[in-house]
Amino acid sequence: MRRLLLILGNDVRRHLKAPWAIVIFIAIPLLMTGLIGVIFAPRSHSGQLPPIAVLLVDQDKGLASKLILGSFDVDQMKKMFQVTVTDEVDGARRMKRGRASAMVVIPKGFTLDLLEARPTTLRVVKNPSEQFLPDVVEEFMATMGVMLSGAIQAFSEEVKGLRLMLDGPVERIPWETLGPEFGKAQKKIAAAAKYLNPLLIGLKEEETKAAGAKAQSSMTDIFSIILPGMAVMFLLFIVQTLMRDLLSDREDGKLRRMLTTPVRPLEVIGARILGGWVMGVAILLIMVAFGTLVFHVNWGPFGFFLLLVVVAAFWTAAFFALFHALVRNRNQAGALGAPIILAFSLFGGSMMNPEVMPKAFRAVGIVTPNRWFIDGAALVREGxxxxxxxxxxxxxxxxxxxxxxxxxxxxALV
Amino acid sequence: MLEIKNLTKSYGDVVALDRFSLDLKKGEVLGLLGPNGAGKTTLISILAGTLRDFTGTVTFEGRNLFSDRTLKNRIGIVPQDMAFYDDLNAMDNLLFWGGLYDVPRADLKRRAVEILDLVELAGRAKEPVKNFSGGMKRRLNTAIGLLHKPDLLLLDEPTVGIDVQAKVSILDIIRNVGAAGTAVIFTTHQLAEVETTCSRIAIMDHGRILAQGTFDELIRIVGERDIVEIAGDFAAGAFSEALRDMAGADVELLSVADNLASLAVSDSGRIPRVMDRLFQNKLAVTDLKIQTPGLETVFLKLTGRSLRD
Structure with a gap:
């Protein structure tokens, strides 16, 4: 046992004298976790789109254009759109600078065209650098167009009266002719109100909830999901590097020399496996500490997680002991080690969420340590x-x- | 101290050691000479305990060398490979390798300082070994084998690939260790090294010892005569005729052909007289080579091939 600990201590001392490989292997998963988390984490807690900047150019300045402007002023729409009324020159300049998602131009004579039931056009200029938001504006304006067209057709008789109002001074309007028209309109509105107030079809906002899933995922949750996968992937890389002594000592004669001393082969092997295990645990715990301090990762009950770390590091040390027993030399270990680790990580869920993986990938993932560690960490997170x-x-x-x-x-004895 | 009897080791059909037997006394420095594949490294590996599956017996002070693991504390190995950690310094290497033997912890540091002084590395003790020259690494390799004060020291070609200064230093260490009472087995290709360092020399080939003894004893195997090779413009018959009355115990005609003859001369003072006789008979001599007896001659005679074949 004394000699086993001496070899183990010597290995640790040697690796600490040249710590850069370990430092890099610890830093990479933390950096990757940070990057992935920042890129893919939700932008706000509500999950809503940010307000869409819309420029509105009113060349009509009539009743219909006021109606459109007014529709953006409703409470619900205010949350969705941030409208700026401007002229076409200023609007074009702002669009060029990317200051808005879309510009809506209401052409001159728009109201008159509507009242006289002539086809007319609303122009929507979209910002090409944005993917979805200009389409939302376009859809909204299309809906508005349909509604206005429908209203004009439904109230075609009454619109004639409105048209007269717009032709000249109010004093010239023969009010006796307008009376019956407004009377009809009143009846249509009353009839419509019966169906529209309250609306027969309501809209209720709701989110589905998977078993055990949280209603919302925060930035911290994203890190908690990503870091265990990254940590186990780089644990494999680190332990493989540390346990390469099993091969290098055999190749350059140090193992033979050790066996000329009273040390037993089992003590040498035991020191290397124990070394890989202990250093694996230490490195995982460093990653856990960083994750907690930097990303505020919630690991769940620490005792459970520590147990998982110890067992995962043991598996890794045992695996690379067998791996180094089977490969012929360092070159072969280098050539085979990385692809094996990457395959474990790909199928085991270190590189992507197992839920979005193809079924075959998920099936293969069951034989990887990554999958069991990630699943275990997820359970511990839930307590x-x-x-x-x-x-x-x-x-x-x-x-x-x-x-x-x-x-x-x-x-060792050959 | 060390007794090897009928040691046989094969690798498949290749017999590396063939009923090899040897005795070694305390303080004796044995040089094991042999070409590549003679079985030298196999012998050292078996004695070091790193090779198994052999037949025969090896006893150390009457005890089976392989039955008692603690006997390894009394054997020091200097392998052909530079077997130490390049990323550690010389002192840390010595403390680690010394720690694997049962050297008391309190003595280990003191002993490491002493041994670094012995191999002239005291001033570089704290320097990473990867910065050392080849000769310094060889000396450190030797130091590791000596750290625990072994009673038997096995060195497998300890002077390979180093400069003359480092070689002289290592050979001095081996001589001093032997003088201090440690039995030493030292394998090499270099004839000069065993001539100057070893109290006994064994010549081995094909896994067996062909001859052994002191340098003088081995020379007697080929006799102590100089071999003279004469090349020139002469007929074989004329050459033999010219030296007919000189042939006898001092001058022996070994071979004669047209333009080339070979003689064995026990007294080198006879060579000028041989040359006079040839000139008197108007035999033209263009080249003369005198080969004094040495280990190379012995080796050639015993194995039929040069040491470097």
Whole structure:
């Protein structure tokens, strides 16, 4: 045991003398987590779109254009649109600078054209640098057009009266002719009110809730989801690097020299596996500490999570013990190690959310440590004990260890 | 101290050691000479305990060398590979390797300082080994093998690939260690090294010892005569006729052909007289080579090939 600890201590001292590889492997997952979190996290807590900037050019200045302007002034619309009334020259300049999502131009004579039931056009100029917001404006104006057209047709008789009002001074309007027209309009509005007030079809806003899902995901939640996957991926890289001594010592004669001393082969093998395990736990805990301090990650009950970390690091050390027992040399280990780790990470959910993966990927993911660690971490986050993950990682780790030790021992003595 | 009996080791059909036997006394420095593939490294590996599956016995002070792991504390190994950690300094390497032996912790540091002084690396103790020259690395490699004061020191070609100064330094260390009572087995290709360093020399090939003894004892195997090769413009018959009355115990005609002859001369003072006789008989001599007896001659005679073949 004394010699085992001596070898372990020597390995740790050597790796601490050249810590850059470890530092980089710790920094990369944290940076990636930060970047991915910042890019994909929700922008606001409500999940609503930001107000859409709209420029409104009223060349008509008539009844209908006032109606359109007024429609943007309703409370609901105020939240959705931020309207600026301007002229066409200023509007074009602002659009050029990208200051608005769209510009709506109400042409001169728009009201008259409507009242005389002549086709007319509302012009919507869209900002090409924006993807969705100009379309929202376009859809809104199209709906407005349909509503106005419908209203003009439904009240065609009454509109004639309005047309007369617009032709000349009010004193010249023969009021006796208008009376019956307004009377009809009153009856139509009363009839419509029966159906429109209250509206038969209402709209209720609601979000679906998956079992166990939170109603809203915050920035912190995103980090909590991403970091465990990143951490286990880089744990694999780090432990592989640290345990490469199993090969390098064999290749350059240091293992043979160790075996000329009273040290036993099992002590050398044990020191390397224990070293990979202990250093793996230490590195994961450093990542956890950073995640907590920098990203305010919620890991759940720390005892449960620590247990998961210890078991995952054990699995990793056992896996790379067997891996290094089977490969021939450092070149082969380098060539095979990275693709294996990347495959584990791809199928295991370190690179993308398992829920959006193809079914086949998810099925393969079951044999990866990443999947079990990520699933376990998710359970711990919810305050639950990750029993399945612990059992799978521990049992498969023990099987790997049972295969690795005799193989390494045999190769050490050849 | 060390007794090896009928040690046999094969790699498939290749026999690396063939009923190899050897005795080694305390303070004796044995030089093991042999070409590549002679079995030297296999022997050192078995004695070091890193090779298994052999037959024969090896006893150290009457105890089976491989039955008692603590005996490893009494054996020092200097392998052919530079087997230490390049990223650590010399002192840390010594403390680590010394720690693997049962050197008391209190003595380890003091012993490491002493041994660094012995191999002339005391001034570089805290420097990372990766900055060392090849010769300094060889000396550190030797120091690691000596740190725990072994009773038996095994060195596998410890002077390969280093400059003359470092080589002299290592050979001095080996001589001093032997003089201090440590038994040493030292394998090499270099004849000059064993001539100047070893109290006994064993010549091995194909896994067996062909001859062993002190330098003088080995020279006697080929006799102590100089070999003289004469090239010139002469007929074989005329050459033999010219030296007919000189042939005897001092001058032996080994081979004669047209324009080339070979003689064995026990007294080098006879060579000028041989040349006079050839000139008197008007035999033109264009080249003369005198080969004094040495290990190369012994090796050639025993194995039929040069040491570097």
């Amino acid at each position: 639950r004990f990750p029993l399945a993950s612990l059992i799978v990682l521990l049992v498969s780790g023990l099987v790997l260890l049972a295969l690795a030790v005799p193989t390494l021992r045999r190769r």
